[in-house]
Amino acid sequence: MVLKINRARKIEGEIEVPGDKSISHRSLILGALAEGESQIKGLLEGEDCLCTLKIMQQLGVEIKKEKAGRYLVKGRGLNGLQEAADVLDCGNSGTSMRLLTGLLAAQDFYSVLTGDKSLRKRPMARIINPLSSMGAQIYSRKKGLAPLTILGTQLTSIEYELPVASAQLKSSILLGALYSPKETVIIEPAISRDHTEKMLQGAGIDLQIEADRVILPASCQRHLNPFQIQIPGDISSAAFFIAAALLAEKGELLIKNVGINQTRSGFLEVAAAMGGQIEILNQTKAAGEATADLLIKPSQLKGIEIAGDLIPRLIDEIPIIAVLAVFAEGKTIIKDAAELRVKETDRISAVAAEFKKLGIKITENPDGMEIQGVDHLTGGVKVESYHDHRIAMSLAILALRTCDGLTIAGSEIIKTSFPDFKKLLEKVMK
Numbered sequence: 001m002v003l004k005i006n007r008a009r010k011i012e013g014e015i016e017v018p019g020d021k022s023i024s025h026r027s028l029i030l031g032a033l034a035e036g037e038s039q040i041k042g043l044l045e046g047e048d049c050l051c052t053l054k055i056m057q058q059l060g061v062e063i064k065k066e067k068a069g070r071y072l073v074k075g076r077g078l079n080g081l082q083e084a085a086d087v088l089d090c091g092n093s094g095t096s097m098r099l100l101t102g103l104l105a106a107q108d109f110y111s112v113l114t115g116d117k118s119l120r121k122r123p124m125a126r127i128i129n130p131l132s133s134m135g136a137q138i139y140s141r142k143k144g145l146a147p148l149t150i151l152g153t154q155l156t157s158i159e160y161e162l163p164v165a166s167a168q169l170k171s172s173i174l175l176g177a178l179y180s181p182k183e184t185v186i187i188e189p190a191i192s193r194d195h196t197e198k199m200l201q202g203a204g205i206d207l208q209i210e211a212d213r214v215i216l217p218a219s220c221q222r223h224l225n226p227f228q229i230q231i232p233g234d235i236s237s238a239a240f241f242i243a244a245a246l247l248a249e250k251g252e253l254l255i256k257n258v259g260i261n262q263t264r265s266g267f268l269e270v271a272a273a274m275g276g277q278i279e280i281l282n283q284t285k286a287a288g289e290a291t292a293d294l295l296i297k298p299s300q301l302k303g304i305e306i307a308g309d310l311i312p313r314l315i316d317e318i319p320i321i322a323v324l325a326v327f328a329e330g331k332t333i334i335k336d337a338a339e340l341r342v343k344e345t346d347r348i349s350a351v352a353a354e355f356k357k358l359g360i361k362i363t364e365n366p367d368g369m370e371i372q373g374v375d376h377l378t379g380g381v382k383v384e385s386y387h388d389h390r391i392a393m394s395l396a397i398l399a400l401r402t403c404d405g406l407t408i409a410g411s412e413i414i415k416t417s418f419p420d421f422k423k424l425l426e427k428v429m430k
């Protein structure tokens with residue numbers, strides 16, 4: 001599917017973005033493991049989360065849709081999942097595959113997890129290795145690639161230092177560790193998103209969080225309480241609209257009810273450091289997660305350096321930060337972000353290749369990129385999504401500042417995380 005986006009000088013209005021993708025996956029999984037019925041409001045109905053939803057149903061969990069975004073999950077307890085009759089398809093979703101592998105490794109049945117062409121190229125050895133040390137029996141294609149075959153078994157605990165700051169890896173180990181009576185310790189090289197920890201604690205699991213580690217104390221009898229959750233708007237989706245409003249010439253955009261959890265909100269810090277005018281209003285907490293309304297005004301941006309521990313706190317926002325950098329004065333340098341090479345596509349080379357088509361000066365480095373700001377972009381060319389939703393949406397926002405717009409090929413992939421992206425963008429383009 002091809003998406004044509006034209007120049008927009010004014011971005012204005014009041015919107016809400018769909019529910020947080022990370023929290024949506026976790027609500028479905030943890031709801032299924034709870035003892036009783038959980039109610040989820042604001043679930044993201046993007047394809048990634050719908051894959052998790054379908055897999056939980058295949059594992060015997062009853063999940064009822066009451067209305068848009070509102071679901072009842074009939075939890076079966078930690079030991080109530082059933083063997084699925086078929087292969088479990090994670091589609092494009094790394095979160096589904098990595099979290100569910102940890103969970104399924106500890107069940108007393110056999111499972112096979114697969115995914116689309118992109119997911120079958122993404123590294124799974126990072127979860128297979130620690131889970132195998134816990135006793136898991138997981139078989140993969142060469143180099144740890146999916147499909148994965150899992151012969152569920154009793155897992156033991158682990159003390160493990162993560163080789164990368166990855167919330168998927170941390171969560172995968174934690175889900176498996178719930179089934180071990182011994183203590184598990186996970187040490188992080190830098191803080192990654194902590195939704196799993198917050199939600200497990202919220203469901204009554206004793207979990208200790210220290211500066212660089214998460215500890216699941218020994219326990220013979222763990223169980224999860226059912227919960228009610230209102231999922232906040234996804235800051236990773238909001239980032240596209242924040243960028244559109246910052247780069248506009250005129251207007252003002254209010255985005256209501258966005259999750260601003262500290263471990264996720266690095267984008268807001270970067271946008272502010274670049275000179276972006278973003279007011280954080282009506283801060284509150286919903287289900288342990290900080291939320292706020294964001295008021296964004298057109299801003300003159302300047303280039304900065306982005307590196308170190310900040311990277312995991314904005315990892316999915318780097319393609320859209322690269323778009324901000326194109327229209328910032330001076331140079332923006334992004335370092336320590338080699339993880340971008342193993343996302344839905346290699347996001348460093350995808351951004352570099354597509355920006356070069358537009359005449360933007362960008363240098364690709366092994367762990368990041370350097371972008372020189374421009375005054376003016378002609379556009380009028382066809383660019384590619386690389387089957388990556390965040391690349392497609394970043395290019396759509398870039399198009400708003402080109403004279404002749406852009407045509408984005410492969411835009412159907414946007415539905416993995418933001419099905420109404422185009423509709424919402426058209427609503428605020430004036």
Ligand SMILES: O=C(O)C1=C[C@@H](OP(=O)(O)O)[C@@H](O)[C@H](O)C1
Pocket residue numbers: 021022023095165166167168169171193315316339
């Ligand atoms: O745990 C999660 O929900 C996610 C963690 C991040 O991946 P990594 O754990 O691979 O960094 C992020 O890129 C992904 O979109 C969602």
Ligand SMILES: C=C(OP(=O)(O)O)C(=O)O
Pocket residue numbers: 048092093094095096316343344390417
């Ligand atoms: C990397 C992403 O997701 P996942 O790893 O779940 O495919 C993303 O949404 O940008």
